[in-house]
Amino acid sequence: MYIAPGDYNPNSIRGVSLIAHELTHAQQFQDMGINDFVAWYVFGYLFNYYWDRDSYQAYRDIALEQEAWDVEDYIRRNLEKKFGTKDPCPKQTKPCG
Ligand SMILES: [Zn+2]
Helix, strand or coil: CCCCCCCCCCCCHHHHHHHHHHHHHHHHHHHHHHHHHHHHHHHHHHHHHHHHCCHHHHHHCCHHHHHHHHHHHHHHHHHHHHHCCCCCCCCCCCCCC
């Protein structure tokens, strides 16, 4: 799991969606085991890069990433449906609810 510095924000819709993305990878990792996860991730990247010749697109098109993007988008869309695009608890340091 990787969250870039400054991107961890569980009080924002974007932050929660990003955490969902990373938790999807944790679930994939748990389901597949480290060897298969790494093999499919790396193979997917190299296969895509062979065709795309674009490192960012090759990364985006990895099947394991596609699943995580789908979960991230699903969570973001549903939170936005409930709260709009405005973050429900933008400046609090402790959880709201
Ligand atoms: Zn990812």
